[in-house]
Amino acid sequence: MKLVAKMIAGSLALTFAAGVASAGEKWDMPMAYNDGNFHTKNGKLFAEAVTACTGGELEITVHGGGSLFKGNEIKRAVQTGQAQIGERILSAHQNENAVFGFDSVPFMATSFEDSEKLKQAANDTLNAVLAKQNLVMLYSVPWPPQGLYFKKEVNAVADMKGIKFRSYNAATGRLAELSGMLPVQIEAAELVQALATGVADSFISSGSTGYDKKVWEHLSHFYDTQAWLPRNTVFANKKAFEALPAQSQNCLKSSGMLASAAGTARSEQLTGWYLTELAANGMAVAAPSDQLKADLQAIGATMSSEWTEAAGADGKAIVDAYKGM
Numbered sequence: 001m002k003l004v005a006k007m008i009a010g011s012l013a014l015t016f017a018a019g020v021a022s023a024g025e026k027w028d029m030p031m032a033y034n035d036g037n038f039h040t041k042n043g044k045l046f047a048e049a050v051t052a053c054t055g056g057e058l059e060i061t062v063h064g065g066g067s068l069f070k071g072n073e074i075k076r077a078v079q080t081g082q083a084q085i086g087e088r089i090l091s092a093h094q095n096e097n098a099v100f101g102f103d104s105v106p107f108m109a110t111s112f113e114d115s116e117k118l119k120q121a122a123n124d125t126l127n128a129v130l131a132k133q134n135l136v137m138l139y140s141v142p143w144p145p146q147g148l149y150f151k152k153e154v155n156a157v158a159d160m161k162g163i164k165f166r167s168y169n170a171a172t173g174r175l176a177e178l179s180g181m182l183p184v185q186i187e188a189a190e191l192v193q194a195l196a197t198g199v200a201d202s203f204i205s206s207g208s209t210g211y212d213k214k215v216w217e218h219l220s221h222f223y224d225t226q227a228w229l230p231r232n233t234v235f236a237n238k239k240a241f242e243a244l245p246a247q248s249q250n251c252l253k254s255s256g257m258l259a260s261a262a263g264t265a266r267s268e269q270l271t272g273w274y275l276t277e278l279a280a281n282g283m284a285v286a287a288p289s290d291q292l293k294a295d296l297q298a299i300g301a302t303m304s305s306e307w308t309e310a311a312g313a314d315g316k317a318i319v320d321a322y323k324g325m
């Protein structure tokens with residue numbers, strides 16, 4: 001018996017030691033949006049796919065809802081290695097480099113198909129910019145098309161004058177300014193509070209965020225302007241990425257490709273459903289009036305030339321590649 005006990009103890013110790021020796025690398029993945037959000041769910045599936053692909057060599061823990069780092073902290077956290085991987089709406093960093101705003105130029109790419117083309121067109125430029133910031137892009141997924149939320153009927157930009165408007169990046173702030181509104185930049189995690197306390201009475205976003213945040217409790221009108229499809233991008237710290245064995249790097253890349261396809265399909269599939277839910281919860285959901293459309297197109301033209309100028313040669317390369325597709 002003694003011998004058997006010893007053998008068992010011995011083999012347990014060996015198993016334990018082997019377990020410890022092969023216990024893989026552990027990465028934290030901060031994400032800004034709530035756990036129920038489709039990007040966050042997709043990010044969790046991506047993390048599971050990486051663990052499976054690497055046979056446990058690389059385990060990624062997703063921290064949703066800004067619980068590890070707030071939305072506006074995530075990019076810096078990954079650049080500096082406080083987190084090894086994370087997701088961010090890169091257009092919120094277009095003040096650093098206008099290229100990050102490539103997906104938020106009004107009416108440049110307004111369908112899922114065009115959004116995908118624009119992404120391909122921007123890929124090389126974006127990779128180069130991110131590499132200089134110690135980041136490696138793994139995948140990105142578009143939000144559904146952006147529409148306007150208000151507390152009242154709006155039929156023209158003139159109706160927006162003086163309204164407090166929640167923005168999520170420089171482009172949305174600029175759109176507000178050009179329509180005579182008063183922008184204040186607020187992360188999605190704080191959107192409900194801003195609406196409840198009257199810090200903002202309107203915003204531009206997808207049906208997804210309107211649904212996630214139950215905005216019908218505060219606002220009444222949604223105009224499906226389909227202005228653009230901003231992307232959430234998942235990127236890793238470049239040094240951490242390059243320190244991984246080749247197999248893990250390949251798993252991150254291939255799982256990223258899958259997550260990009262799956263997330264994009266989900267976004268498109270849910271687009272109409274979100275709007276149905278807004279309406280089912282009492283919101284007036286409508287296409288913009290001809291006047292509002294024309295007004296927004298004019299603002300879009302201004303913003304488009306402003307962006308092209310700010311993004312210089314990099315911006316031109318993206319637009320030329322996109323138009324040539």
Ligand code: PCA
Nearest residue numbers: 143168188205206209230
């Ligand atoms: N939802 C995010 C960004 C774009 C979107 O559709 C938000 O409103 O913060």
